[in-house]
Amino acid sequence: MHEHDVTSPDGTRIRGWRTDNPGPPVLLCPGLGTPPDVWPALLLPDAGVRVLSWYHRGTMGSDRPVDESRIELADHVADALAVLDAAGVRRCVVMGWSVGVMVAAELARRHPDRVSGLMFTAGVPGDLFGAMFGSFGVPAVVRRAVALGGTHALRAISPLVDAVLHRIPVNTFTATLAQHSGLMLPGADTQAVVHVLRRFVQHDWRWYFTLALAISSVPQRELHGLTCPITVLAGQYDILTSPERASKPVSMLPQARVRIVPTSHFLPLEAPDVVVDELRMLMRRAAAVERARELARPPSRDPIDALIPPALTYGSRLRT
Template sequence: MQTPTLADTGQVSLAYEAFGSPEDPPLVLVMGVATQMLGWPDGFCQALADAGFHVVRFDNRDIGLSTHLDDLGMPDLMALLGGGATSAPYLLADMADDTAGLFDALGFDRVHLVGLSMGGMIVQEVAMRHPDRLISLTSIMSTPSANVGAPTPEAQAVLLAPSPTSAAEAAELAVNTYRVVGSPGYPLDEEWLRAMGEESFRRAIDPAGVVRQLAAILCSPDRRPGLAALTVPTLVIHGDADPLVQPEGGRATADAIPGARLVTYPGMGHDLPEPLWPELVGEIAEHARTATAEVAS
């Protein structure tokens, strides 16, 4: 585990870590709701670095060691889920601007951008708001709208589970969550999940921040009209057994973006099973290299 560095984006400070050589093309990883940068496993990040990229992962606002916007309070989650609330303290567009601000802070002119779950929603927003900053876009297990590919009742229940009050509880919560939303076609890495849960608890625990992130998802507008105008080369990855963002989300994302390519993995749920890393890293790296070649030609 590295010691994170803070980058000032102008609005918030984002904690980040880097893998690989700064001389290689930058590839930025954006994580999902309620999950710190640790959700991108070290080995997965290193595999991308070994494929020839300068890999950066970071904590979004309101999670981990990045800025927590405590003064914004906690939205009414039940009202949000019931459709009774139409506003949120911030939207996914604001988190996209955070991400673009990270590019500036790190001196990245253009990047390969990869987002998972809510991170996929954020990178879609980055592509719409800052299209000149991207060489390639990869959206993993995500959706263009909170209304498309909505979670199963069982998956939504674990997402709304009470926050842990100890590192041990956090470890068990991580395992219990991924027993529901993880990949049924692959073994569950309980040892890694427990370690991630414990370390996440030690770094920061902020239930209100998680609700603000959920509010951003639920209150952000449908991205399909904006995605239809994109020209950035786009790869969409989804598991056919994902209960948290069901496969309709991936198909809708690919359908919305001109020229996007959809890759679906049997037995993959809402996680990154280690046996699939060679294929996932290979797809992301080849997509990035192809996009780089198109820019150069």
């Protein structure tokens, strides 16, 4: 994994990261403030894809914007496009986890020409706080209010949160405790959890909660206009995004595939092989759709083609 800097359209310096594995490019829209270690299978040489990603504004090496209000969903989409442009990638499969699902979905809505396929992992394209605690049967309006109020309260006591989390020892013991907390399950490799937690707990937590609140007002998104293949992976025991809320936005789309996995919200850590298998399947689906669209495209009628009978031109495209 290699890190590098890219510049977003508003001038903010974003720390990007990529793998140099052989294979087609895939844009990964990360969970809020999460390191690459969350995706252990995608970092391996045999992953079959070249991953492109970045760290959110003000986290893990990315600068805060000069105008600190520039942390809305549109700004994260702009950062995603900057990562693609810096890598010279015009169009590819885009995947996201948790908050990254919102970014991936919005990127596809605003720039469908840049997205050939979508993978949503344990997340929703909108109404982030309303999706929390859905497994407990609490009405969405109550869940949203509790999550919003709780985040405001945590931001208010962020100096205390910093004092505790910045000093907590992260080792096999604490990682094992986290894996039995309910927020996470024991399915992940404990050492991978240690690597993730060591970087995650060092956030400036006031800024972290500010980032979360900035996108909390994004409403539910309608995805009816999306025509690319979509895969949704949902954690059966996810208390932050229930399987029902994760799958509902794509339920009416003809190109959607939904798979429920026996994991928590940390699905990429707890079921890495499932992620890779489903990603490879999605890329085959996306490639098939791209070929079909190319074949269905009307033949070019430039001056050279005008000298060739239409039937011959179209037949040549079919043979190609």
